[in-house]
Amino acid sequence: MRRNYYRQTAERLLSHADININGDRPWDIKVHNDKLFKRVLTKGSIGIGESYMDGWWDCEALDDFFHKIFLSRLDEKFSPWVEHYHTIKEKLINKQRGSRAFKVGEQHYDVGNDLYNFMLGKRLVYSCGYWKQAQTLDEAQEAKLDLICRKLQLEPGMKVLDIGCGWGEAAKFAAEHYGAEVVGVTISAEQAKFAQELCKGLPVEIRLQDYGDLKESFDRIFSIGMFEHVGYKNYRIYMKKVRQCLKKEGLFLLHTIGGNRPVSKTDPWTEKYIFPNSMLPSPAQICTAAEGKFILEDWHCFGSDYDRTLMSWFNNFNDNWHQLQGKYGDRFYRMWRFYLLSSAGAFRARGNQLWQILYSTDGIKGAHKIPR
Secondary structure (H helix, E strand, O other), X not given: OHHHHHHHHHHHHXXXXXXXXXXXXXXXXXXXXXXXXXXXXXXXXXXXHHHHHOOOEEEOOHHHHHHHHHHOOHHHOOOOHHHHHHHHHHXXXXXXXXXXXXXXXXXXXXXXXXXXXXXXXXXXXXXXXXXXXXXXXHHHHHHHHHHHHHHOOOOOOOEEEEEOOOOOHHHHHHHHHHOOEEEEEEOOHHHHHHHHHHOOOOOEEEEEOOHHHOOOOXXXXXXXXXXXXXXXXXXXXXXXXXXXXXXXXXXXXXXXEEEOOOOOOOXXXXXXXXXXXXXXXXXHHHHHHHXXXXXXXXXXXXXXXXXXXXXXXXXXXXXXXXXXXXXXXXXXXXXXXXXXXXXHHHHHOOOEEEEEEEEEOOOOOOOOOOOO
């Protein structure tokens, strides 16, 4: 009887999102283990993610499934006790400071450069592309890097800081195309080694360093896809550090994923398997953190471009899986597929956003038009 209760509850909830159990549409789910319903309803996102990794259910179009879940806000209709545990844990511990700050680098970004080489395309840029005029992923990533440099009004000889430099592609681009002298910092040892080799011969210095330890001054600062790892307890600390490092008449560009409302925790499955200690900021949280430190010059939203970027990453990953399978295994494939396609669904439903925010220290002089 109890098992029927869990299944009936799941059917009722899924009907709000136009999803059927064992239906024949691409976004319907195929259930292979009837224990699935209790696992999901009692464990929340951990339950749905781990049961997918374990092969308890499948879905032909996982991105469409999650698009419907998030569009109907089905993820908000129930909150198992385990979700409240994660909320309390986030409030008690500052997981983004000190040695904990390096955990995401060790678990996620150090997983293997071979994986990211296949997934990300020509440039190892692990952030949203700019698809305004682009037709391919490589074009979209180069357009994004150029857009950032133009917004910052980069000029030859400027000293530039890249907070969270990844594999060094943005630093390399700014040095090659705009003549900038770049310092890049990352908390991933694998990324740092790769970036140092990539930028060899250019005026680029790559460091394995936490942003909080920076002490120099820079003409320009940018941060691409790193603020999601700062944590709500540290947003103000982050903005103070950036301001300390930015010279008079300097510009700072923040490129970040965000959410529509303030949160104090991340999704538990994402926290456990993909991005430990991560968190999506809201507009209010960002503005409060920056208040009194910067002048807001521009807020550019192109979150729908992340859907297309994620689908391109998944297609690259999926098409090249035969070259990765021996090293990573089938459970990793299901985990990574779940991660990329559920993320695409979240951006498609506009539950997640992507922003480029431009700040100045003293106000941009003259009638400068922000590039798009």
